Amino acid sequence: xxxxxxxxxxxxxxxxxxxxxxxxxxxxxxxxxxxxxxxxxxxxxxxxxxxxxxxxxxxxxxxxxxxxxxxxxxxxxxxxxxxxxxxxxxxxxxxxxxxxxxxxxxxxxxxxxxx
Amino acid sequence: xxxxxxxxxxxxxxxxxxxxxxxxxxxxxxxxxxxxxxxxxxxxxxxxxxxxxxxxxxxxxxxxxxxxxxxxxxxxxxxxxxxxxxxxxxxxxxxxxxxxxxxxxxxxxxxxx
Numbered sequence: 001x002x003x004x005x006x007x008x009x010x011x012x013x014x015x016x017x018x019x020x021x022x023x024x025x026x027x028x029x030x031x032x033x034x035x036x037x038x039x040x041x042x043x044x045x046x047x048x049x050x051x052x053x054x055x056x057x058x059x060x061x062x063x064x065x066x067x068x069x070x071x072x073x074x075x076x077x078x079x080x081x082x083x084x085x086x087x088x089x090x091x092x093x094x095x096x097x098x099x100x101x102x103x104x105x106x107x108x109x110x111x112x113x114x115x
Numbered sequence: 116x117x118x119x120x121x122x123x124x125x126x127x128x129x130x131x132x133x134x135x136x137x138x139x140x141x142x143x144x145x146x147x148x149x150x151x152x153x154x155x156x157x158x159x160x161x162x163x164x165x166x167x168x169x170x171x172x173x174x175x176x177x178x179x180x181x182x183x184x185x186x187x188x189x190x191x192x193x194x195x196x197x198x199x200x201x202x203x204x205x206x207x208x209x210x211x212x213x214x215x216x217x218x219x220x221x222x223x224x225x226x227x228x
Binding site: 009032034036042043044045046049051090092094102103105106107108 | 148155156157158159160163173205207215216217218219220221222
């Protein structure tokens with residue numbers, strides 16, 4: 001069965017510092033991987049996705065993630081945090097080619113950005 | 116904006132009452148999903164639909180039923196609401212046949228007293 005583990009339910013960084021949010025997955029088949037962001041009282045917004053093209057994926061708002069098969073990881077990074085990045089971030093995995101595309105989500109990481 | 120609306124956006128109800136949440140899309144996508152979001156659990160799939168009248172269960176389907184009588188609407192029903200069903204409910208649609216990306220609605224916040 002597929003699963004996703006997000007290490008650190010809360011991460012706090014200073015404005016301008018590197019953001020690193022960790023995601024490890026378990027999948028018996030090559031996966032699709034996603035990062036979503038949720039701002040307070042809003043729905044989930046797609047940040048970026050890995051679907052087997054380049055292993056380094058660039059998303060919106062300056063975020064990027066690298067797919068590392070050997071480490072079964074898909075960590076999210078941003079070189080310089082901005083106050084507006086404060087939100088909850090979810091990593092998700094789905095079966096490549098699965099008929100129903102069910103997403104399995106991690107439990108989320110709440111990012112705080114300190115001035 | 117994937118053209119997804121959810122109604123109501125907020126609802127307070129009492130234990131034992133039936134509740135129906137509606138998800139509406141404007142672009143005729145085949146796949147639709149219902150998730151619930153709870154602290155410490157992320158999002159968990161309740162039910163999904165792969166076409167009109169075609170639905171199946173997700174990982175937390177107990178106490179929920181769904182219906183899809185037309186492409187644009189996917190209804191989630193709590194037959195007899197319980198306090199454990201207090202949650203935020205999100206609808207999603209799948210866009211694209213190859214990259215399988217889901218886009219989410221704004222959510223419905225449900226409180227069962």
